Amino acid sequence: MLSAVLAVALSSATVASDSRCNDIHINAVQAQLQNFADHPAPAAQQNQRGVALVQAQSDVEEEQVVLQGVCPQNNYLPLAARISALDAWADLLVQRNVSAGNAVCPQAEGKVAAASAASAWLKLAVAAKTAPNPPKLVATLVPQVKALAVQAGVTLPSFADATSYWEQQYETAAKQAIVDCAARTPQP
Numbered sequence: 001m002l003s004a005v006l007a008v009a010l011s012s013a014t015v016a017s018d019s020r021c022n023d024i025h026i027n028a029v030q031a032q033l034q035n036f037a038d039h040p041a042p043a044a045q046q047n048q049r050g051v052a053l054v055q056a057q058s059d060v061e062e063e064q065v066v067l068q069g070v071c072p073q074n075n076y077l078p079l080a081a082r083i084s085a086l087d088a089w090a091d092l093l094v095q096r097n098v099s100a101g102n103a104v105c106p107q108a109e110g111k112v113a114a115a116s117a118a119s120a121w122l123k124l125a126v127a128a129k130t131a132p133n134p135p136k137l138v139a140t141l142v143p144q145v146k147a148l149a150v151q152a153g154v155t156l157p158s159f160a161d162a163t164s165y166w167e168q169q170y171e172t173a174a175k176q177a178i179v180d181c182a183a184r185t186p187q188p
Helices: 002-020 024-038 043-070 073-101 106-130 136-152 164-184
Strands: none
Touching: 002 043, 024 043, 024 073, 043 073, 073 106, 073 136, 106 136, 106 164
16 A cells, blocks of 8 residues: 555656646746847836846746756756756846946946856857757857957857856956945945
8 A cells, every 4th residue: 555655656746747847937037038128128127127137047047956856858958958048148138237227337337248248158158068959049149149248358269168267257357347336436
């Protein structure tokens, strides 16, 4: 009797895992990002949009952890590649939102743009290397990241040479530039 109950419980867990291994949540986040891309926030809503974009990034990163735990490897890899591409897209949308809202002092703007380009490029590299067939979103975003990189003065490596260490150099420089801006800004 106990073995029958255990067998039913185990098969139910497998069914639950298999049914959760899908792109439903990924599609919802992609639709949200598409809406943000199609409809930039008005000046009065820049902060709310920034929060929504950061939440979307958090959602896809959380989804990656969930799917990694429930999907077989061959099902997980294409989903993980899409998640990385969506995370890169969110980086670009955050950058667009920040630059539209003038949320960063002019002295740090270039460093923040460079960090956004580096972060998005690394995530696209991960997406391209994760699955045998990279998501179409990678090809769509590559020119956008390249344009941001040119604007920010960043030389992008090949996808094979993009590393976390390379990306962290730009992130560190951006954080320092923001700290320097804060130190130069007179406080009331």
